[in-house]
Each structure stands twice: as structure tokens, then as C-alpha cells.
Amino acid sequence: MILTGFLSICIFTFAGCKAEQKCTGNPRMYNGKMCASTTWYIDGRKGACGCGPANGDSQFEWNHSGFVAAASQNMFDYNPSKSWCGQMCGKCIKITSTGGFVPGQGGSVAAGQSHVFMVTNLCPNEYPNLSWCSQDRSNGYLNKYGYHAHFDLEDGAGQIRSIGWQHRNPEVTYEEVNCDQAHHQNSRTPSNGMYRQCQCGQRGNCKKKLTGK
Ligand SMILES: *[C@@H]1O[C@H](CO)[C@@H](O)[C@H](O)[C@H]1NC(C)=O
Ligand SMILES: CC(=O)N[C@H]1CO[C@H](CO)[C@@H](O)[C@@H]1O
Numbered sequence: 001m002i003l004t005g006f007l008s009i010c011i012f013t014f015a016g017c018k019a020e021q022k023c024t025g026n027p028r029m030y031n032g033k034m035c036a037s038t039t040w041y042i043d044g045r046k047g048a049c050g051c052g053p054a055n056g057d058s059q060f061e062w063n064h065s066g067f068v069a070a071a072s073q074n075m076f077d078y079n080p081s082k083s084w085c086g087q088m089c090g091k092c093i094k095i096t097s098t099g100g101f102v103p104g105q106g107g108s109v110a111a112g113q114s115h116v117f118m119v120t121n122l123c124p125n126e127y128p129n130l131s132w133c134s135q136d137r138s139n140g141y142l143n144k145y146g147y148h149a150h151f152d153l154e155d156g157a158g159q160i161r162s163i164g165w166q167h168r169n170p171e172v173t174y175e176e177v178n179c180d181q182a183h184h185q186n187s188r189t190p191s192n193g194m195y196r197q198c199q200c201g202q203r204g205n206c207k208k209k210l211t212g213k
Contacts, residue, residue: 036150096173120195
């Protein structure tokens with residue numbers, strides 16, 4: 001009976017549904033929350049929210065070693081061509097592993113691990129980022145693996161390796177949370193005060209409501 005239920009979920013949802021992925025539907029959801037794919041990267045540049053000194057392209061220390069992420073273009077800003085100071089800059093996103101992953105693109109991590117990342121960068125809708133970060137009208141706002149949202153997690157100081165997520169690219173659910181509360185719980189999540197050091201943080205607060213598209 002359980003098997004039957006599982007099969008019908010897969011048949012009636014996204015064509016690419018695989019047993020390794022827990023999220024279903026369009027947009028994909030799990031436990032009533034929106035889903036996203038994740039990857040990790042290592043970067044020393046200040047990124048699309050300007051989280052580094054104004055002169056030059058280096059990062060603030062926290063921007064290198066903290067829990068910070070690049071959001072896919074459609075999450076970064078409503079404007080599909082905006083590449084600087086998107087409305088998602090400085091927002092904190094609690095991501096929670098579902099236990100799933102994209103077949104062939106990672107591996108399993110235990111379900112229910114949560115970490116809070118501040119968006120400080122853009123994963124643009126362009127080569128070589130198309131497979132994960134392109135969600136636009138031409139592909140029904142879903143990346144190659146069927147997710148409407150993607151977060152590329154900075155591993156500059158081994159912070160992704162230290163939580164066991166490097167090379168795993170876990171499927172996650174995401175929700176917006178308060179940065180300062182998260183910072184108090186784990187100092188690797190940047191605070192609002194840290195974000196105000198960023199060039200985009202000095203232009204007033206960015207506000208973007210999280211939606212499915
Ligand atoms: C996006 O492209 C950069 C290189 O320009 C690469 O370092 C990064 O890993 C890519 N991320 C994703 C999610 O495609
Ligand atoms: C890796 C990196 O970019 N580090 C920089 C972090 O920010 C400090 C302060 O701006 C810079 O001095 C580092 O070079």
C-alpha cells in the first residue's frame with residue numbers, strides 16, 4: 001500500500017520525480033514548505049550584494065567564512081536581468097535538508113539538518129550556471145532538475161565541508177527567518193549589522209516576499 005501511494009505521487013507530479021528526491025509537485029514542496037536545490041562554491045569576490053570594501057573586489061571576512069549563499073536569478077530579484085543589489089540581498093533563509101538529492105548530482109545527507117544562510121550573491125541565469133540557476137519563462141521557471149529555487153552555498157573557509165554537505169548538494173526546504181535571531185544561535189549566520197556594511201545594505205532594506213516563482 002505504501003508503495004502504491006508513492007507511485008501515484010510520482011505519476012501525478014513532476015515527470016522527473018525520483019526516489020532520491022523527497023519534494024514533489026510544482027512548485028516542489030515537502031512537509032508543506034517550498035523546496036530548493038543546493039550546490040556549494042568557493043569564491044573570494046564580494047558578490048552581487050557588495051559585501052566587501054567599496055574599493056576593490058575582496059570580501060569581508062564574514063562573507064568568506066560565514067553561512068552565505070548565492071540565490072538563483074529568479075530568487076535574487078523580480079527583475080530577471082538585475083545583477084546587483086537584488087531584493088533578496090541580506091535576507092536570511094533557513095534551509096533544511098529533506099534527505100533527498102538530485103540523482104547523479106550529489107549524495108544523501110540526513111534529513112532535518114537546518115542552517116541559516118544570508119543571501120549575499122547572485123547565481124546568474126547564464127553560462128556556466130544554467131543547469132542549476134536558470135529558472136525563467138522558457139523552462140517553466142524550473143531548473144534542469146525541476147526546482148524553482150536554487151541556493152549556491154559559499155564554502156570559502158570550509159564551512160560547508162564542516163557540516164558534511166560538500167559534494168552532496170542536498171535537496172532542501174527553505175523559509176525566511178530573522179537574521180539576528182539566527183546569528184545569536186550560530187554566529188556563522190551574519191547579522192543585520194554585518195549586512196549593513198555591504199554596499200547594497202547601505203541603500204535601505206531590501207524587501208522581497210518569498211513566493212513560488
Ligand atoms: C556558477 O558559476 C561559477 C563560475 O562562474 C561557479 O564557480 C559556480 O560553482 C557556479 N554555480 C552554479 C550553482 O552553477
Ligand atoms: C578571502 C577574502 O576576500 N578575504 C577578505 C575578507 O575581508 C577582509 C576585510 O575587507 C579582507 O581584508 C580580506 O582580504
